[in-house]
Amino acid sequence: MHSRISERTVSTVLHGTEQSPLRESASNGLKIAIVGGFGVGKTTMVKSVSEIRPLSTEETMTQAGVGIDDSSFVRNKTTTTVAFDFGRISLDEQMVLYLFGAPGQERFWFLWDRLFSGTLGAVVLVDTNRLSDSWYALDRLEHHGTPFIVARNNFTEPRHTLEEVRESLDLPPDVPMIDCDARKRDSSKAVLVALARYLYSLSTNGAAGESTA
Amino acid sequence: MIRGPLDKEGPDRLYTVTGGRSRADESRFDMVTLIVSESDPTPGMQSEHVKILRMCRRPLSVVEISSYLELPVSVVKILLCDLLDTGRITARHPQVARLGGRLPGPETLKKVLVALQNL
Numbered sequence: 001m002h003s004r005i006s007e008r009t010v011s012t013v014l015h016g017t018e019q020s021p022l023r024e025s026a027s028n029g030l031k032i033a034i035v036g037g038f039g040v041g042k043t044t045m046v047k048s049v050s051e052i053r054p055l056s057t058e059e060t061m062t063q064a065g066v067g068i069d070d071s072s073f074v075r076n077k078t079t080t081t082v083a084f085d086f087g088r089i090s091l092d093e094q095m096v097l098y099l100f101g102a103p104g105q106e107r108f109w110f111l112w113d114r115l116f117s118g119t120l121g122a123v124v125l126v127d128t129n130r131l132s133d134s135w136y137a138l139d140r141l142e143h144h145g146t147p148f149i150v151a152r153n154n155f156t157e158p159r160h161t162l163e164e165v166r167e168s169l170d171l172p173p174d175v176p177m178i179d180c181d182a183r184k185r186d187s188s189k190a191v192l193v194a195l196a197r198y199l200y201s202l203s204t205n206g207a208a209g210e211s212t213a
Numbered sequence: 214m215i216r217g218p219l220d221k222e223g224p225d226r227l228y229t230v231t232g233g234r235s236r237a238d239e240s241r242f243d244m245v246t247l248i249v250s251e252s253d254p255t256p257g258m259q260s261e262h263v264k265i266l267r268m269c270r271r272p273l274s275v276v277e278i279s280s281y282l283e284l285p286v287s288v289v290k291i292l293l294c295d296l297l298d299t300g301r302i303t304a305r306h307p308q309v310a311r312l313g314g315r316l317p318g319p320e321t322l323k324k325v326l327v328a329l330q331n332l
């Protein structure tokens with residue numbers, strides 16, 4: 001199914017009728033990552049704010065040990081493939097914001113490293129019934145020095161306050177937290193605004209401007 | 214999450230489209246580098262190159278090209294190197310990456326904030 005849909009998309013691109021092509025002046029791609037455990041609503045959030053139907057693609061990593069040979073595609077070498085999806089928001093004449101929904105499992109560390117380099121910041125989506133699913137994501141973000149906020153996607157009526165969640169996740173007091181419904185555009189938009197506001201505040205108070213390691 | 218047509222096609226297609234070339238040049242592009250065609254395809258050109266040149270008549274990110282071609286991002290970057298080296302495309306790199314991994318300045322982030330608020 002994936003392949004049939006994409007073929008159609010290629011042909012519409014080739015005929016110049018793609019849903020919404022970028023402006024000629026578009027020149028500065030920006031990245032935000034939406035991370036979190038399995039099924040927490042990452043794709044749903046990308047979809048609700050993206051100006052294009054979310055697309056998916058793959059990144060690969062060659063699996064053999066270290067050495068020069070391992071940096072080329074050689075027959076019979078095993079590659080690990082990880083799929084991720086993304087959407088896009090044109091911000092102005094130049095800036096285009098890409099939103100990446102990245103799976104939170106540990107074995108995808110190589111995708112995380114590539115996504116986080118140059119990423120403005122991240123939204124960690126959590127489901128409070130499965131908080132431990134977000135530990136790995138939080139750990140990697142802290143390791144990379146990527147600023148993040150935590151958004152609680154409420155599948156059911158929340159039973160805890162956000163401050164209780166902050167304590168369970170052992171989050172520093174300055175990390176913004178917000179409730180959301182990833183299915184709703186306004187709610188997902190509010191999450192992105194909260195992240196952008198946080199990033200702006202970091203950039204104006206000096207010290208904390210480091211985005212990636 | 215480990216899935217997709219590429220797994221079925223196996224490494225052979227990857228080998229074919231990249232001609233077994235090195236991945237060392239991948240770092241010349243970010244996933245969100247915007248690619249713009251500078252010329253039309255010519256006869257005899259590799260089909261992936263033809264598709265890229267057609268797609269990028271308007272700017273298009275590396276990751277979108279990857280999605281439309283159904284090739285992993287790293288393979289697309291290798292294909293793009295050839296086109297860049299022969300002047301058939303230009304690449305508009307993200308300004309954040311150029312600044313060495315630091316957050317953009319407050320002016321840029323303010324613009325991002327205001328644009329998102331006005332969505």
Ligand SMILES: Nc1nc2c(ncn2[C@@H]2O[C@H](COP(=O)(O)OP(=O)(O)OP(=O)(O)O)[C@@H](O)[C@H]2O)c(=O)[nH]1
Pocket residue numbers: 036037038039040041042043044045101103153154155156180181182183
């Ligand atoms: N009730 C409710 N359901 C939601 C909400 N957000 C997402 N869902 C549903 O939860 C399911 C999983 O959402 P996805 O967006 O696919 O989650 P994901 O994080 O992308 O999942 P993976 O990529 O498989 O890890 C879908 O069926 C969504 O419709 C929400 O806020 N409330």
Ligand SMILES: [Mg+2]
Pocket residue numbers: 042043044085101
């Ligand atoms: Mg998903």
